[in-house]
Amino acid sequence: MSKLIKDRVLATDNWTLLKESTGPEVLEVVQGKNFIVPLTFWLENTAEIALYEGAIGIWLDSDETPKMINSDLSQIPIIALNFPVFTDGRSYSSARQLRTDFSYRGELRAVGDILRDQLYYLSQCGFNSFSLRHDQDPELCLKAFDDFATNYQATVTQPTPLFRRR
Amino acid sequence: MYQYDSYDHKMLEDRIDQFRDQTNRYLSGSLSEAEFLPLRLQNGLYVQRLAPMLRIAVPYGMLSSAQLRKLAHIARHFDKGYAHFTTRQNIQFNWPDLADVPDILSHLAEVEMHAIQTSGNCIRNTTTDQFAGVAQEELEDTRVYCEIIRQWSTFHPEFAYLPRKFKIAVCGTKIDQAATQVHDIGIYLKKNETGETGFRILAGGGLGRTPVIGQEVFEFVKKEYLLIALESILRVYNREGRRDNKYKARIKILVKATGIEVFRKKVMDEWQSLDTSKLKLNQAEFDRCAKFFLPPAYKTFNGNSDFLNASLKSNALFASWHQQNVDDHKVPGYAIVTVCFKETGVAPGDVTDAQLEKLAQLADEFSFGEARVSHDQNVVFADVHQEHLFELWSALKSNALASANLSLLSDIICCPGGDFCALANAKSIPIAESIQRQFSDVKEQQAVGELSINISGCMNACGHHHVGNIGILGVDKKGAEFYQVSLGGSSRHEASLGSIIGPAFAQDDIPGVVEKIVNVYKAEKKHSETFIETYNRIGIDPFKEKVYVKAD
Numbered sequence: 001m002s003k004l005i006k007d008r009v010l011a012t013d014n015w016t017l018l019k020e021s022t023g024p025e026v027l028e029v030v031q032g033k034n035f036i037v038p039l040t041f042w043l044e045n046t047a048e049i050a051l052y053e054g055a056i057g058i059w060l061d062s063d064e065t066p067k068m069i070n071s072d073l074s075q076i077p078i079i080a081l082n083f084p085v086f087t088d089g090r091s092y093s094s095a096r097q098l099r100t101d102f103s104y105r106g107e108l109r110a111v112g113d114i115l116r117d118q119l120y121y122l123s124q125c126g127f128n129s130f131s132l133r134h135d136q137d138p139e140l141c142l143k144a145f146d147d148f149a150t151n152y153q154a155t156v157t158q159p160t161p162l163f164r165r166r
Numbered sequence: 167m168y169q170y171d172s173y174d175h176k177m178l179e180d181r182i183d184q185f186r187d188q189t190n191r192y193l194s195g196s197l198s199e200a201e202f203l204p205l206r207l208q209n210g211l212y213v214q215r216l217a218p219m220l221r222i223a224v225p226y227g228m229l230s231s232a233q234l235r236k237l238a239h240i241a242r243h244f245d246k247g248y249a250h251f252t253t254r255q256n257i258q259f260n261w262p263d264l265a266d267v268p269d270i271l272s273h274l275a276e277v278e279m280h281a282i283q284t285s286g287n288c289i290r291n292t293t294t295d296q297f298a299g300v301a302q303e304e305l306e307d308t309r310v311y312c313e314i315i316r317q318w319s320t321f322h323p324e325f326a327y328l329p330r331k332f333k334i335a336v337c338g339t340k341i342d343q344a345a346t347q348v349h350d351i352g353i354y355l356k357k358n359e360t361g362e363t364g365f366r367i368l369a370g371g372g373l374g375r376t377p378v379i380g381q382e383v384f385e386f387v388k389k390e391y392l393l394i395a396l397e398s399i400l401r402v403y404n405r406e407g408r409r410d411n412k413y414k415a416r417i418k419i420l421v422k423a424t425g426i427e428v429f430r431k432k433v434m435d436e437w438q439s440l441d442t443s444k445l446k447l448n449q450a451e452f453d454r455c456a457k458f459f460l461p462p463a464y465k466t467f468n469g470n471s472d473f474l475n476a477s478l479k480s481n482a483l484f485a486s487w488h489q490q491n492v493d494d495h496k497v498p499g500y501a502i503v504t505v506c507f508k509e510t511g512v513a514p515g516d517v518t519d520a521q522l523e524k525l526a527q528l529a530d531e532f533s534f535g536e537a538r539v540s541h542d543q544n545v546v547f548a549d550v551h552q553e554h555l556f557e558l559w560s561a562l563k564s565n566a567l568a569s570a571n572l573s574l575l576s577d578i579i580c581c582p583g584g585d586f587c588a589l590a591n592a593k594s595i596p597i598a599e600s601i602q603r604q605f606s607d608v609k610e611q612q613a614v615g616e617l618s619i620n621i622s623g624c625m626n627a628c629g630h631h632h633v634g635n636i637g638i639l640g641v642d643k644k645g646a647e648f649y650q651v652s653l654g655g656s657s658r659h660e661a662s663l664g665s666i667i668g669p670a671f672a673q674d675d676i677p678g679v680v681e682k683i684v685n686v687y688k689a690e691k692k693h694s695e696t697f698i699e700t701y702n703r704i705g706i707d708p709f710k711e712k713v714y715v716k717a718d
């Protein structure tokens with residue numbers, strides 16, 4: 001199981017990521033477990049999800065955008081944004097859109113190729129949980145959030161840009 | 167010049183600590199090659215054919231004498247005694263040791279310099295006309311806006327992993343010397359009907375394999391909205407730019423594929439959804455940045471040019487240099503001097519540690535302690551009193567820095583080419599040298615007049631061959647180096663891309679080919695037409711005929 005950092009501490013993962021090939025019958029078989037489901041699953045199985053007793057979150061791949069979710073975001077406890085490779089920067093924009101344009105307040109999780117050296121920028125874009133790649137040292141990763149004391153731009157954690165603060 | 171405050175210093179310190187740690191982890195084997203790659207690139211470090219190459223950012227080309235001395239020190243202690251001015255107003259070292267790089271960065275930080283985002287798929291150094299603030303015909307000093315963009319783009323957390331590199335140029339002068347229209351974003355200062363300052367913003371320009379002139383996204387953006395406009399364009403590009411093929415990943419391909427209308431609509435949609443209340447620039451920030459670029463303490467001009475005129479009369483070499491390398495300044499009594507780094511036999515843009523020291527000394531003596539790097543790889547002293555021109559020229563001359571070939575055909579823009587670069591298909595520096603030798607007489611060059619030659623060793627086009635009046639591109643033909651020649655490019659306001667004249671030539675043929683092209687111009691020119699004006703009037707065919715004519 002991959003290691004999880006949430007709100008800058010090591011945390012236990014209470015969510016199970018569903019594979020894209022899984023069908024809606026899983027919700028009948030496994031009751032009560034918390035699932036993060038792919039966007040297509042979310043869009044195609046609204047009835048089953050409504051009846052389900054556990055919590056459901058959404059997984060967006062890097063080529064999918066928050067606009068596609070098409071439901072009340074305040075009802076979604078977790079959104080996981082995927083990084084198929086760490087150099088695919090699309091989900092940085094999706095995270096910031098979710099936090100600032102859509103005012104999303106739930107857990108925003110970075111999943112996929114998540115490494116120590118991207119954690120600072122990821123956190124500035126609004127991610128508050130990180131499912132680390134299996135080979136990453138979680139203690140080392142915790143230090144990454146202090147790589148920089150501040151930055152010039154308006155970010156999710158510091159919405160006032162430096163030019164309005166200096 | 168911009169001066170760091172405690173925030174700027176702290177961010178730079180944090181960055182060096184971060185990169186030192188990353189380098190250590192790489193050298194100890196806990197960070198893989200592929201994972202280290204984008205990290206080192208965003209700190210200016212390439213791994214090249216012979217050694218690593220470290221590219222130092224020179225924000226919009228501005229250098230203080232203290233910075234020049236520091237660069238000389240680095241050239242001496244960490245390199246082989248020289249450095250290289252690039253075509254984007256930066257400076258690079260070709261021989262540093264990887265393990266020394268964090269120490270070099272610490273040295274640079276002492277003089278408020280760094281190598282941040284000088285390579286990699288991120289927003290690069292913002293460039294501008296090297297005459298910003300001193301040009302006779304200029305709307306406003308663009309450096310104020312360049313500095314605002316520099317800060318916004320440095321460590322921007324959302325845009326560190328773009329599909330590809332991203333270059334921004336800003337222009338406020340009548341003669342655009344920044345190649346603004348061939349940048350990913352090109353920004354022209356502009357005033358609207360009510361006299362308010364704002365920007366005309368183009369996107370999707372670029373050179374490389376697919377040369378394109380940028381298209382207009384915004385006809386006019388009020389200056390307060392500058393960062394919102396940029397952020398909106400970058401967001402669309404980051405989300406939608408192609409990532410499946412690095413040769414199709416620049417914003418120009420996206421703009422072409424969507425069409426400018428659709429692209430503009432996407433940008434406007436982002437603009438609408440951004441929280442603009444905090445991003446909107448305010449007068450306090452414009453004022454804060456503007457105070458770093460106030461005019462120096464110019465002396466009042468008494469109207470007397472006798473000394474200059476006498477020197478021009480008595481010394482033909484000085485007069486020739488003055489005609490070619492000295493431009494009018496907006497302040498009476500002052501002049502803009504360009505030191506041309508295109509000495510025959512020296513790679514264009516190469517500078518030794520001793521020359522850097524000398525430039526620092528001359529900047530202190532003659533130009534308020536500042537110098538500028540131009541995009542054509544030369545160095546500018548922007549504020550020289552005309553009474554001192556002769557003295558400055560004499561000092562340059564005794565240091566072999568008084569080439570009087572600015573903007574003439576031996577002032578060649580050239581990439582490092584196959585001698586240094588791992589990407590190159592062919593050498594470029596020896597080609598530049600062979601052309602310079604063919605036209606060694608400055609008098610003859612002055613008779614030909616303004617003519618730009620640009621040479622790239624491969625189609626990545628670092629020598630900007632598409633926008634050279636004569637463009638030369640090194641190509642590989644079954645293992646042999648050949649050179650494709652194009653005519654009619656320009657990077658100025660009337661920007662245009664050159665057309666290929668025909669089949670490629672062998673290396674030895676190039677000086678002769680250039681001479682034939684120049685002879686066609688000489689025969690066809692009317693009145694005071696420049697090369698590009700004659701070319702635009704007569705087209706490529708007369709040149710083609712002469713260049714490919716069979717020998718009798």
